Amino acid sequence: MSDRLLVVGGDAAGMSAAAEARRADPDRAITVLERGEDVAYAACGIPYWISGDVADIDDLVAHDAAYFRDRRRIDVRLDAEARAVDPDARTVTLADGEVLGYGALVMATGARALRPEVPGVSLPGVLTVRDLADARRLDALLRSRAAGGRALLVGGGAIGVELAEALLARGIEVDLVELLPRAVPALAAEPGELVAAEMARAGVSIRTGAGLERIDAAGERLAATVAGARSEYDLVVLGTGVAPNAELAASAGCELGERGAIAVDRRGRTSVAGIWAAGDCATAHHRVLERPVWIPLATTANAQGRVAGRDAAGAGGRFAGVLGSWVSKFGEVAFGATGIDVDAAREAGFAPRAVVRDGRGRSGYMPGAGRVRVRLVWDEPTGRLLGGQIAGAGAVSSRLHVVSTAISAGMTIRELAECDFGYAPPVTPLRDPVELAAAAAIGDAP
Amino acid sequence: MSDRLLVVGGDAAGMSAAAEARRADPDRAITVLERGEDVAYAACGIPYWISGDVADIDDLVAHDAAYFRDRRRIDVRLDAEARAVDPDARTVTLADGEVLGYGALVMATGARALRPEVPGVSLPGVLTVRDLADARRLDALLRSRAAGGRALLVGGGAIGVELAEALLARGIEVDLVELLPRAVPALAAEPGELVAAEMARAGVSIRTGAGLERIDAAGERLAATVAGARSEYDLVVLGTGVAPNAELAASAGCELGERGAIAVDRRGRTSVAGIWAAGDCATAHHRVLERPVWIPLATTANAQGRVAGRDAAGAGGRFAGVLGSWVSKFGEVAFGATGIDVDAAREAGFAPRAVVRDGRGRSGYMPGAGRVRVRLVWDEPTGRLLGGQIAGAGAVSSRLHVVSTAISAGMTIRELAECDFGYAPPVTPLRDPVELAAAAAIGDAP
Numbered sequence: 001m002s003d004r005l006l007v008v009g010g011d012a013a014g015m016s017a018a019a020e021a022r023r024a025d026p027d028r029a030i031t032v033l034e035r036g037e038d039v040a041y042a043a044c045g046i047p048y049w050i051s052g053d054v055a056d057i058d059d060l061v062a063h064d065a066a067y068f069r070d071r072r073r074i075d076v077r078l079d080a081e082a083r084a085v086d087p088d089a090r091t092v093t094l095a096d097g098e099v100l101g102y103g104a105l106v107m108a109t110g111a112r113a114l115r116p117e118v119p120g121v122s123l124p125g126v127l128t129v130r131d132l133a134d135a136r137r138l139d140a141l142l143r144s145r146a147a148g149g150r151a152l153l154v155g156g157g158a159i160g161v162e163l164a165e166a167l168l169a170r171g172i173e174v175d176l177v178e179l180l181p182r183a184v185p186a187l188a189a190e191p192g193e194l195v196a197a198e199m200a201r202a203g204v205s206i207r208t209g210a211g212l213e214r215i216d217a218a219g220e221r222l223a224a225t226v227a228g229a230r231s232e233y234d235l236v237v238l239g240t241g242v243a244p245n246a247e248l249a250a251s252a253g254c255e256l257g258e259r260g261a262i263a264v265d266r267r268g269r270t271s272v273a274g275i276w277a278a279g280d281c282a283t284a285h286h287r288v289l290e291r292p293v294w295i296p297l298a299t300t301a302n303a304q305g306r307v308a309g310r311d312a313a314g315a316g317g318r319f320a321g322v323l324g325s326w327v328s329k330f331g332e333v334a335f336g337a338t339g340i341d342v343d344a345a346r347e348a349g350f351a352p353r354a355v356v357r358d359g360r361g362r363s364g365y366m367p368g369a370g371r372v373r374v375r376l377v378w379d380e381p382t383g384r385l386l387g388g389q390i391a392g393a394g395a396v397s398s399r400l401h402v403v404s405t406a407i408s409a410g411m412t413i414r415e416l417a418e419c420d421f422g423y424a425p426p427v428t429p430l431r432d433p434v435e436l437a438a439a440a441a442i443g444d445a446p
Numbered sequence: 447m448s449d450r451l452l453v454v455g456g457d458a459a460g461m462s463a464a465a466e467a468r469r470a471d472p473d474r475a476i477t478v479l480e481r482g483e484d485v486a487y488a489a490c491g492i493p494y495w496i497s498g499d500v501a502d503i504d505d506l507v508a509h510d511a512a513y514f515r516d517r518r519r520i521d522v523r524l525d526a527e528a529r530a531v532d533p534d535a536r537t538v539t540l541a542d543g544e545v546l547g548y549g550a551l552v553m554a555t556g557a558r559a560l561r562p563e564v565p566g567v568s569l570p571g572v573l574t575v576r577d578l579a580d581a582r583r584l585d586a587l588l589r590s591r592a593a594g595g596r597a598l599l600v601g602g603g604a605i606g607v608e609l610a611e612a613l614l615a616r617g618i619e620v621d622l623v624e625l626l627p628r629a630v631p632a633l634a635a636e637p638g639e640l641v642a643a644e645m646a647r648a649g650v651s652i653r654t655g656a657g658l659e660r661i662d663a664a665g666e667r668l669a670a671t672v673a674g675a676r677s678e679y680d681l682v683v684l685g686t687g688v689a690p691n692a693e694l695a696a697s698a699g700c701e702l703g704e705r706g707a708i709a710v711d712r713r714g715r716t717s718v719a720g721i722w723a724a725g726d727c728a729t730a731h732h733r734v735l736e737r738p739v740w741i742p743l744a745t746t747a748n749a750q751g752r753v754a755g756r757d758a759a760g761a762g763g764r765f766a767g768v769l770g771s772w773v774s775k776f777g778e779v780a781f782g783a784t785g786i787d788v789d790a791a792r793e794a795g796f797a798p799r800a801v802v803r804d805g806r807g808r809s810g811y812m813p814g815a816g817r818v819r820v821r822l823v824w825d826e827p828t829g830r831l832l833g834g835q836i837a838g839a840g841a842v843s844s845r846l847h848v849v850s851t852a853i854s855a856g857m858t859i860r861e862l863a864e865c866d867f868g869y870a871p872p873v874t875p876l877r878d879p880v881e882l883a884a885a886a887a888i889g890d891a892p
Contacts, residue, residue, distance in 0.1 A: 054812065325868040326869075367500075398848065401845070446469070
């Protein structure tokens with residue numbers, strides 16, 4: 001039997017796993033099979049290449065295949081698609097018929113964009129944006145058109161919001177349609193309305209509670225029907241969710257878990273001996289819910305990849321778990337969430353309460369002191385902090401890190417309110433917005 | 447005996463105490479004696495009024511005396527200096543001879559700037575900057591001179607660094623002299639050098655390891671002798687430390703503690719029945735050292751004031767304690783610290799280790815992704831996080847809040863490394879600089 005550590009998939013989880021396995025074992029044969037042309041790229045950076053903020057798409061690639069081959073002695077194979085796994089023989093068969101033996105197999109097959117089941121979603125000009133190939137297609141489409149144009153973005157997730165900003169920067173008019181009642185459904189109403197207002201101010205036309213019904217060709221353009229109304233667009237981008245690429249693992253006998261993702265334990269092991277999984281294709285342990293969840297995020301992929309790579313290399317590993325922490329931005333408003341909100345908390349058996357409080361990113365008398373809206377969720381009987389959402393101007397992401405840290409530490413809302421934070425008028429106010437929200441929750445704020 | 451709750455001192459601690467006492471007891475008579483003209487002002491904002499960023503000095507006043515009188519029914523008396531306390535009779539005698547009875551007395555007398563014991567430190571044009579009266583004097587002096595001029599700042603504390611930036615903005619050349627070997631002695635070498643480099647780039651001439659020896663009048667100007675060399679200046683600002691205003695409390699029999707500050711317990715009570723103290727005049731419980739310390743900061747004053755006010759009003763209180771967290775900024779470099787560094791840790795019986803790691807404020811491929819240097823200190827045998835220092839560009843203050851939160855929660859360096867932080871290229875990188883530093887400490891970073 002080969003001792004090779006074989007990784008299927010060459011983005012965040014796969015390359016983290018391979019690199020970490022190399023760190024753990026300088027001598028092991030390590031092979032990565034990537035079915036596309038790109039490895040170790042920052043998919044989350046795509047909107048900023050589309051917008052022009054990032055000049056070169058290669059800047060989104062942390063390290064290319066040659067780097068991993070030459071500097072890490074990792075055998076990275078591009079255009080190499082794994083088609084079948086024999087977990088008893090410990091072999092993987094590639095699309096071209098080659099059979100590779102493995103001692104340990106790490107599935108890092110990622111997730112794919114879903115297209116809603118409505119007529120016309122596969123017409124040319126209807127795009128999803130997951131990887132660099134998608135990004136190149138979008139860019140080519142934008143370049144092929146005369147200046148200006150109009151785009152329909154379907155779905156108010158991070159990709160919809162971030163591409164809205166990017167397309168505006170390219171001179172495209174943007175309509176955003178979201179089936180749910182709020183423009184950014186991942187946020188509760190109060191923080192979400194700051195984002196929607198910023199988008200509207202920038203000229204994004206937002207329709208909520210309205211579904212895409214069909215897309216038809218209309219000459220060179222597309223005609224999209226949303227809630228009965230037909231409008232013409234130069235392109236339609238679907239941000240309507242993703243699904244785990246778990247088929248290969250399933251065919252190898254790996255149990256699937258939440259939302260059809262590959263079920264893994266805290267070490268990244270699947271139910272099949274010799275097979276690990278990590279990243280968007282796999283479940284992850286949730287720190288608050290204390291059960292597996294499927295929340296595909298680049299940060300989780302990176303961290304899980306490292307744990308799985310280390311464990312698969314025989315060096316042991318244990319994934320601390322996720323809080324589903326995410327951040328995004330539109331214009332001057334950054335926003336995001338960590339932990340769970342009241343509905344999920346109630347479902348998990350907590351007795352949640354929520355507080356919303358507006359603070360300032362720096363002292364109010366300083367020029368440019370922006371509003372920072374903080375929502376915190378805690379368990380009433382124990383005081384335990386369960387989640388937080390923030391939107392506004394002023395170090396929103398790092399303030400969410402504070403909430404994540406507090407949740408991870410099992411802090412109560414009172415303990416968060418009593419933290420000792422530094423203060424300097426031009427960078428952070430006397431009472432930080434997070435502290436102030438926590439203090440308001442316990443009645444310790446004016 | 448009067449039931450009056452009497453507060454001596456009307457800035458951060460005093461007005462917080464009075465306002466909190468009013469929240470706790472809507473009916474109690476509450477009087478604040480302020481010997482100056484100003485209450486509830488942001489002393490930390492003074493450099494930004496001097497620089498011109500804040501247009502009106504009144505903007506630094508959160509609420510004026512009239513607000514507290516009319517809206518909070520707090521009897522605020524300006525130009526009212528408490529001269530003597532009779533703790534048995536429970537009376538305070540004012541400078542004008544008036545005697546006020548009290549049921550509870552809160553000492554919030556603050557701290558005063560120290561002048562080094564060298565010849566000439568009391569000459570006109572040699573200033574300290576603690577309160578708004580000082581700020582007005584400095585501004586008047588700047589206005590009285592022709593454009594330009596040259597200032598000597600003595601001491602590389604926050605006031606020295608922040609005034610350096612403010613004076614440059616006013617067209618003044620700035621020399622900074624610091625007795626200790628580093629320009630910003632409150633920071634360890636690695637983060638501190640980023641600050642010193644930013645100051646030097648902006649044109650501040652820095653001398654370290656050099657003491658002010660004397661100041662002489664030189665016509666309209668001042669001649670300062672530093673390490674044997676004499677130079678002429680238009681003004682000299684002394685940022686050479688502060689001392690607690692504890693004399694009134696001491697004369698009332700209150701025990702003094704660390705550095706001569708008024709010793710208080712976690713409820714803010716002094717050793718004398720009926721007398722509380724809070725803010726820059728008082729000690730505070732340190733969360734890591736688990737003993738009283740004297741670290742005068744506006745944040746501490748505000749928080750201690752609230753606790754003491756509530757407890758003095760009979761509503762109970764308990765101060766969670768400090769980490770000595772502070773933040774400052776020069777140009778594009780923000781910096782600060784929380785918790786303790788290796789020397790203090792060793793002295794306290796820990797076996798400290800430190801790690802320093804440079805990260806980026808956002809994804810490296812995004813324009814304007816600045817360097818963020820993180821130093822973390824932890825206890826080797828237990829892994830417990832003890833302190834952190836950060837300097838750089840990119841949400842430094844909020845990233846310090848993360849470290850503060852982790853220390854307060856008793857997290858280990860590994861637990862900090864394993865936190866789940868959100869990521870979005872334009873606002874925060876895949877691996878946060880704090881996470882990366884913690885990961886480096888446990889060998890989990892490339």
